[in-house]
Amino acid sequence: MPVDHIIALLIEERDKLNRAIEALQGSAKRQGRPPAAVAAVAPKRKRRSAAQRRAQGERMKAYWAAKRKKAK
Numbered sequence: 001m002p003v004d005h006i007i008a009l010l011i012e013e014r015d016k017l018n019r020a021i022e023a024l025q026g027s028a029k030r031q032g033r034p035p036a037a038v039a040a041v042a043p044k045r046k047r048r049s050a051a052q053r054r055a056q057g058e059r060m061k062a063y064w065a066a067k068r069k070k071a072k
Contacts, residue, residue, distance in 0.1 A: 048056070
């Protein structure tokens with residue numbers, strides 16, 4: 001068998017293997033939404049102090065009292 005023929009057969013076999021590998025890798029790709037980026041972490045939210053919560057509560061009490069008074 002001539003060397004050129006053997007090389008052609010080996011190249012053909014290599015191409016078949018490459019196509020098979022690509023087909024197998026293609027089916028393993030993840031479908032759907034990409035994973036979230038690590039750098040996209042939500043910023044820490046600021047906490048309200050006790051005085052701020054108390055003031056907000058008083059404002060809401062006044063708001064609802066006005067609503068009840070208006071409804072009568």
